[in-house]
Amino acid sequence: MSQTASPSTDPSTDGVPPYRYTPALAQQIELAWQDRWDAEGTFHTPNPVGPLSGGFERVADRPKAFVMDMFPYPSGDGLHVGHPLGYLGTDVTSRFLRMDGRNVLHPMGYDAFGLPAEQYAVQTGQHPRVTTESNIAAISRQLRRLGVDHDTRRTFATIDPGYYKWTQWIFRQVFEAWFDETAGKARPIDELVSELDAGTREPAPGTLPEGRSWAELDPVERRRVVDAHRLAYLNEAPVNWAPGLGTVLSNEEVTADGRSERGNFPVFRRPLTQWKMRITAYAERLLTDLDRLDWPDSLKQMQRNWIGRSAGARVRFGVGGGEAAGSQAVEVFTTRPDTLFGATYLVLAPEHPLVETLTAAQWPADADPRWTAGAATPAEAVAAYQLQASRRSELERQTEGRDKTGVWLGVSAVNPLTGRDLPVFIADYVLTGYGTGAIMAVPGEDTRDWEFAQVFGLPVVRTVQPPADFDGGAWTGTGPMINSSNEQLSLDGLDKAAAIATVTEWLVASGHGEATTTYKLRDWLFSRQRYWGEPFPIVYAVDGPDAGLPVAVPEALLPVLLPDVDDYSPKTFADDDADSKPEPPLSRATDWTTVTLDLGDGPRTYRRETNTMPNWAGSCWYYLRYADPTNDEVLVDPELERYWLGPQEPGDVGGVDLYVGGVEHAVLHLLYARFWHKILFDLGHVSSEEPFRRLVNQGYISAFAYTDARGFYVPAAEVVESDGQFLYQGQPVDREYGKIGKSLKNVITPDEMVDAFGADTFRVYEMSTGPLDQSRPWETKAVVGSQRLLQRIWRVVVDEETGAVRAGDVEPDADTSRALNRAIEAVRDGMTTLRFNIAIARITELTNHLTSASQPGTAVPRAVAEALVLLVAPLAPHLAEELWARLGHPDSVAWASFPVADPQWLVDDTVEVAVQVNGKVRAQVEVPADADAAALEAAARADDRIAGHLAGATVRRVVAVPGRLVNFVLG
């Protein structure tokens, strides 16, 4: 191997030693090594079988390690210095693990469907594929410049037809499956049909037409019943509709203040027929399996909150005509069945399906004017209120919606325990889709019910004794039950848990209800009215009795290619046009939407599904594809899935060994991917139960930004500091701290940093500023510290004046051996715990030791110089390769063995221990490392200063910890 560097001939560096590690030399080295890595396939990771298995024998005896990042969405702005933090973290880790004897898979791909690319395309008139592909090329060039060790043979983008074929294939699997509640897992839909035909299973509640049985149904009716069981299903329900964006959104994509996560458009609830995925069936498993994952607690907590399990009871209330036969029942969900004696009215969500049938024909003569909203009949009041509720955006519902509103249906239910009439209202503070969409209101113990009761003049019955100093309102705390007894049952005096148990028992015995668990999680709204996404592999018959029913496109016809269209922009509306309806761009591609297919009963005309999948679909399973990126027969060879992702021991969930990405995906990507993975597991396509065994959220990099006197941002790069003041063009400016971005005019790119310092310096700087999971400020002026470190390391190995290698056959002295082995130990620890700052600090100490121990012109012990190069190799790989080559090694340092500390050098012969008197350090004494407590105490007493402190005092106790300290406690 030839070395890359030649002496500097640049006249502007006059006076600089000719073989100094300058930015220019660094970049020369970096480019040369990046080319060589490519040419030699240094980072090609062999699979055990299949097309990428060449060279596997070299790594066959190594344990595997699968390390990856959340893949980037290629925006037109390219990367800024904040983006590579995670990518470098996984790069350092993967390089370390490779050197430490693992077969490492470290791939990278691109998440390329989605709104931003489409919006940019709409602006520029370019096809989104064109802009997306050029953005991908730009980012992949930026990544290459940083020296990352991705196996580029495994790189793909979610927009590649060879990839989205399998995204569609997975959709088919989900469509062709149902969730067997008794087995707790997904099963093929054919098995459901067989069991229904055989009579061994009843259809799920609510899926049969009223009063009919499976056996009586005709084939089309049966299709509808089966379709209602599928894990991917069509139904009409209120969904999040963003007119300004022209598409519907999932709950996860709507922010807490009722706006779209992308674009910040108002969102309205509108009933629309849309595709959904039955993620709620997996709520319990998604929740309990969190305990088996090595993820940050905060992230697990976010998922737990999002899933929102809550235990309570369903209670049925008879409505209309008291207890008369034939009356309706309203079922509510409550977490406080213990307060049932205090329920004084019922509230349904405005969209509740029973509203229409329950609404009375007219008001009773003595109707409270507050309850009727001034309408002539209940039906008018209800219609007006429903319209108002549907037209309010989610935002209005929250900001103005704290004032309780609602109308009475003109009917009453009966409290089964008190026999009391409970007026039935609709109000938008009760949400459809949570619980049963109806509540029993207990104003005495629920703040929301209290507020509503105040507005509507409803009675309050306290059933929990508030504390003596309680000043009114709803008491939501604990206390003994009161006012809660009748001839059958008494809860009085019981605590909450006992009361809940008692009343639940009564509910079951009397047929009024039962214990149940409910979740905040809703089914995943899966269709989008956009162009730039995966088409659904679904068609609908145009004619015949089964017209309009969805049919999956056969596997052999996948992928369903996204057609080219003249206009790929969605139809958008005024932001606040709540009455508008979504129109998918693909519905305008008329020669594509209509297709003749033979799906078993001869050629027929079908209409294609014109919605596309959400952005998250492609990222739900990409980690699987990295294992087997070229396979056209299956989404991933099961043997490769087992090798890279399978459980490593009994009880292990399997999955990626280290997944690094931003916390913003806590309840989006990470929940969806877990859901898909569990379906694939249930259907036998993967052996792992979870996609990501260990996950780390990298911190964010923020940067200073500056505003002038008018409050406008000025280019941060042109601000200078002078005497603690910040000046832009001579004028003082104010400093702020915030996200890196165009709007704050504080963007710094990795390209600029590589130009100025070289990639290795940039890498070391980013890794040195803190543990990977910590956010941090960017400070360009501090980068020079990392550059100096690399220059010192270079100088330890290479003579700056002659270019000669300084390593010689000298034995390291004891101090040097100790420094080296301590560094090895600490660097290993820093690498495995992702605290690269610690690793760099210890490398710096070792380098500083060698710098002062071996003056220029003298030889550096070869073993130490080589170990130093190996230690720094994961962090500054190009520099390490160059020095490794100069030290005479023909092969890449990427595959050299990472040093292992020699334990004999980790212990000192003698140690300095602190001597405390009453817990305050008063002296240091030098003792043999293996000195016992008695020897320690003796040495401490022998110290003059300690003797002085002890003179005349009574030593009540002596604490002597060998190797640590001595503490004299005086009395």
Added chain:
RNA sequence: GCGGGAGUGGUGUAACGGCAGCCACGCCAGACUUAGGAUCUGGUGCCUUCGGGCGUAGGGGUUCGACUCCCCUCUCCCGCACCA
């Protein structure tokens, strides 16, 4: 409001319950220099009468000993938020 996390020099940070501040930026001084935004060396928590004293957001507790464990308070960050 509920839930979670974090408060250490001018800055980023470091410390198995055992010498608080490793390493670096910045700053100060020196060396080498025609020169220094290079490089190297030394110094740098605060106060000090130079003995020492005080210091990890504030207050209490456990302990021989607390940045670390427990309780209360304050501040900041993040998530959720009419979820019955």
